[in-house]
Amino acid sequence: MIEVECQIAIKKEGNCFLNLIKTELLNEIIQCGSLSGAAKKLKISYQHAWTMIDEMNHIAPEPLVIKQRGGVNGGGAKISSYGMQILNEYKLIEAQVKKLMSQINVDINL
Amino acid sequence: MIEVECQIAIKKEGNCFLNLIKTELLNEIIQCGSLSGAAKKLKISYQHAWTMIDEMNHIAPEPLVIKQRGGVNGGGAKISSYGMQILNEYKLIEAQVKKLMSQINVDINL
Numbered sequence: 001m002i003e004v005e006c007q008i009a010i011k012k013e014g015n016c017f018l019n020l021i022k023t024e025l026l027n028e029i030i031q032c033g034s035l036s037g038a039a040k041k042l043k044i045s046y047q048h049a050w051t052m053i054d055e056m057n058h059i060a061p062e063p064l065v066i067k068q069r070g071g072v073n074g075g076g077a078k079i080s081s082y083g084m085q086i087l088n089e090y091k092l093i094e095a096q097v098k099k100l101m102s103q104i105n106v107d108i109n110l
Numbered sequence: 111m112i113e114v115e116c117q118i119a120i121k122k123e124g125n126c127f128l129n130l131i132k133t134e135l136l137n138e139i140i141q142c143g144s145l146s147g148a149a150k151k152l153k154i155s156y157q158h159a160w161t162m163i164d165e166m167n168h169i170a171p172e173p174l175v176i177k178q179r180g181g182v183n184g185g186g187a188k189i190s191s192y193g194m195q196i197l198n199e200y201k202l203i204e205a206q207v208k209k210l211m212s213q214i215n216v217d218i219n220l
Contacts, residue, residue, distance in 0.1 A: 002171070004203055005126075007117040010220075016115075061112070061220070086220055093114055093214055100210050104203055110120075110171070110196055 002110045006097050010090065017059035023090050025052055026079055029065060034076040053077075060086070112220045116207050120200065127169035133200050135162055136189055139175060144186040163187075170196070 010018035021042075028038035039049035057063040064083035068076045079087070120128035131152075138148035149159035167173040174193035178186045189197070 001123060003121050005119045005121060006207060007119065009115045009117065011113050011115060013111060089218065089220055093218075096210060096214065097116060097207075100206060104206065108199065110199055 002108060004101060004104050004108060006101055008090070008093055008097060010086070012059050012061060015059045017056045017064075018086060018090060022052055022056055023087060025049060026064065026083060026087055029077050030079055033078065035065075035067070038077075112218060114211060114214050114218060116211055118200065118203055118207060120196070122169050122171060125169045127166045127174075128196060128200060132162055132166055133197060135159060136174065136193060136197055139187050140189055143188065145175075145177070148187070 007020060009016040024042060025038055028041045029035060032038045032041060035049050035053065036046050039046045042049070053065045057065060060082070062082040063080055064086060066078050066080050068078060117130060119126040134152060135148055138151045139145060142148045142151060145159055145163065146156050149156045152159070163175045167175060170192070172192040173190055174196060176188050176190050178188060
């Protein structure tokens with residue numbers, strides 16, 4: 001079966017700071033409240049998760065994730081309000097892209 | 111400046127056989143009439159170009175590129191009629207995606 005897919009990338013001055021895997025990481029941070037929990041859930045290393053966050057925070061106009069020190073579990077991570085705003089925007093874009101893709105996948109003749 | 115981009119992938123049973131760089135390679139083969147000429151134009155190695163073609167030809171329902179032996183320049187490459195059909199289809203999809211992206215990039219509030 002032939003199918004067309006579209007991968008969304010949100011960029012600032014040509015540098016991507018948000019794509020599918022990064023939104024998954026942000027959503028897992030919301031669920032778990034920590035970067036280590038989110039990394040475990042996505043089956044990636046803590047180092048890999050940290051590198052992705054670092055990249056996002058540096059490229060985006062404002063940090064998307066705020067690291068919190070201390071506490072019972074030795075610190076956590078939470079999404080900034082800008083992070084929440086961009087996650088919502090990504091969902092809206094994703095819905096529009098999915099709608100177009102399903103139209104294209106009906107019409108496609110390959 | 112924040113901008114949303116979309117990368118198109120055409121897949122068969124989950125395996126991608128056509129994306130932006132591969133369509134660029136096919137278009138250069140049309141221009142140059144050979145794989146080595148196309149590779150040179152895209153500044154990639156002949157081996158890399160050959161691997162991409164091999165991947166496309168194996169995953170797609172029909173080969174997209176036909177290698178031709180012999181001739182003055184020691185053989186060339188041409189796009190099959192299925193390859194031409196899929197390139198046209200890709201262009202139509204790309205136009206629809208670009209249209210959606212420009213709407214999104216006007217509306218985006220980040």
